[in-house]
Amino acid sequence: MSGQDGIVDAPWISAAQARNAEHIGREIEVRGWVRTRRDSKGGFSFVELNDGSCFGNLQIIAESSLPNYQADIHNLSAGSSIVARGIVQASQGGGQATELLAKQIRVLGIADPQDYPLQKKRHTLEKLREWAHLRPRTNTFGALTRVRNRLSQSVHQFFQEQGFYYINTPIITASDCEGAGQMFRVTTLPLDHLPLEKGKVDFSKDFFGKSSYLTVSGQLEAEIYATALGRVYTFGPTFRAENSNTSRHLAEFWMIEPEAAFFDLQDNMLLAEKFIKRLLRDLLDSCGEDMAFFEERIQPGVIASLRQVMEKPFEHLTYSDAIEILNSSGEKFEYPHAWGCDLQAEHERYLTEKHVRGPLVLYNYPKSIKPFYMRCNDDGRTVAAMDVLVPNVGEIIGGSQREERLDVLLSRLNEMQLQAEDYWWYIELRKFGTVPHSGFGLGFERVVQWVTGLGNIRDCIPFPRTPGSAEF
Ligand code: ATP
Ligand code: MN
Numbered sequence: 001m002s003g004q005d006g007i008v009d010a011p012w013i014s015a016a017q018a019r020n021a022e023h024i025g026r027e028i029e030v031r032g033w034v035r036t037r038r039d040s041k042g043g044f045s046f047v048e049l050n051d052g053s054c055f056g057n058l059q060i061i062a063e064s065s066l067p068n069y070q071a072d073i074h075n076l077s078a079g080s081s082i083v084a085r086g087i088v089q090a091s092q093g094g095g096q097a098t099e100l101l102a103k104q105i106r107v108l109g110i111a112d113p114q115d116y117p118l119q120k121k122r123h124t125l126e127k128l129r130e131w132a133h134l135r136p137r138t139n140t141f142g143a144l145t146r147v148r149n150r151l152s153q154s155v156h157q158f159f160q161e162q163g164f165y166y167i168n169t170p171i172i173t174a175s176d177c178e179g180a181g182q183m184f185r186v187t188t189l190p191l192d193h194l195p196l197e198k199g200k201v202d203f204s205k206d207f208f209g210k211s212s213y214l215t216v217s218g219q220l221e222a223e224i225y226a227t228a229l230g231r232v233y234t235f236g237p238t239f240r241a242e243n244s245n246t247s248r249h250l251a252e253f254w255m256i257e258p259e260a261a262f263f264d265l266q267d268n269m270l271l272a273e274k275f276i277k278r279l280l281r282d283l284l285d286s287c288g289e290d291m292a293f294f295e296e297r298i299q300p301g302v303i304a305s306l307r308q309v310m311e312k313p314f315e316h317l318t319y320s321d322a323i324e325i326l327n328s329s330g331e332k333f334e335y336p337h338a339w340g341c342d343l344q345a346e347h348e349r350y351l352t353e354k355h356v357r358g359p360l361v362l363y364n365y366p367k368s369i370k371p372f373y374m375r376c377n378d379d380g381r382t383v384a385a386m387d388v389l390v391p392n393v394g395e396i397i398g399g400s401q402r403e404e405r406l407d408v409l410l411s412r413l414n415e416m417q418l419q420a421e422d423y424w425w426y427i428e429l430r431k432f433g434t435v436p437h438s439g440f441g442l443g444f445e446r447v448v449q450w451v452t453g454l455g456n457i458r459d460c461i462p463f464p465r466t467p468g469s470a471e472f
Pocket of ligand 1: 240242248249250251253255395396397398399441442443444445446
């Protein structure tokens with residue numbers, strides 16, 4: 001038989017299909033990579049094949065009567081690529097519904113066991129980072145890849161169903177969204193021969209005629225589209241040159257940024273909660289085998305804790321109440337937690353892990369620690385910001401209602417010593433038909449880290465970029 005519904009008229013099917021009992025009795029072909037080979041005393045071999053289509057392997061029985069048994073099959077080792085044709089039969093052993101009784105096995109490429117690093121022995125995740133070209137062949141990274149894929153699909157499904165348009169915002173930008181540093185410069189100026197003007201680099205000679213950078217967020221541009229089309233979202237790469245070697249920061253990560261006109265802070269918080277719950281539901285519904293692996297090998301209890309998150313409403317706390325809770329917690333913290341301080345990871349983790357033991361939405365932060373675009377509250381000292389924190393990871397979402405009042409926006413820019421000229425187009429949105437609007441940014445790898453229980457965000461993206469590391 002041939003692969004149904006394929007793009008090409010493939011003569012082979014996937015291991016996932018072949019593992020399904022409906023194929024018992026049929027002759028099929030599969031193609032993939034050998035995970036292990038075991039020889040039985042009975043004069044045949046078990047070859048475990050994986051082709052990425054599912055977590056489980058397809059067990060292939062290779063009898064010694066096959067013409068190339070001694071020459072090829074008997075020497076098959078982990079990492080080799082093969083094409084196997086045979087009859088699907090009910091599996092004799094436990095653990096799988098079917099197995100393939102091979103009629104023919106063709107070896108496409110061997111992997112010399114002397115050189116191939118992924119032998120049976122388990123390797124640490126740190127070691128596997130050095131082999132980012134081979135780590136997708138491990139159980140962990142196969143499962144991770146399918147989980148990331150499913151979550152990406154849900155991101156689009158959720159927002160499309162809610163009436164949001166997917167837009168693409170620029171990767172190269174001349175505006176610094178957060179009003180803070182930590183951006184990667186983009187330049188074509190010769191570094192060994194910089195054009196100078198009064199002792200300073202003359203960026204008017206640079207490619208874009210001014211300083212430009214890799215974007216840290218698509219928010220400001222998303223606001224442009226939200227104030228025309230109502231609801232939009234981005235899902236793209238963002239870059240931050242923060243030299244923090246933590247287990248929760250990457251220099252290049254993917255962010256989902258919805259922006260919605262006529263949404264206030266409450267609507268924004270509700271959108272975030274619905275979105276997160278939808279991601280979890282889809283994940284648990286369709287990545288059962290992969291999640292069972294993370295549960296068993298990476299973080300016992302992770303599935304039950306995600307189920308709990310889906311069932312309960314998120315807790316909400318104002319920043320001021322959170323400070324009170326920290327003050328009376330009796331915990332020893334490394335960093336101060338007086339009103340007006342930025343919350344550190346240790347504070348966020350105390351609140352979400354010990355105080356509420358689940359997701360927590362913190363809102364109404366001091367305006368002094370938040371960017372210029374967040375909407376000022378009537379108390380004069382806080383802004384309509386909201387962060388979503390989760391156990392083990394901390395902040396996964398940062399968002400706010402945006403300042404839509406022209407005069408307030410201008411005085412905020414002034415207060416923060418930002419040049420209004422640099423934001424002329426952002427300001428014009430408030431001159432021409434301004435409306436209340438809100439949005440947030442969800443760090444995709446932070447979500448992957450949370451749902452898999454992986455300890456380090458470097459293992460939540462195929463090719464991590466971190467200080468000192470951009471191999472592959
Ligand atoms: P943090 O305080 O954790 O450094 P942030 O407050 O600087 O994050 P935001 O500017 O609010 O982050 O960005 C929105 C979201 O993007 C965050 O909630 C987080 O999920 C994610 N994020 C931010 N920085 C990084 C990073 N360096 N690597 C991976 N994800 C990140
Ligand atoms: Mn934030």
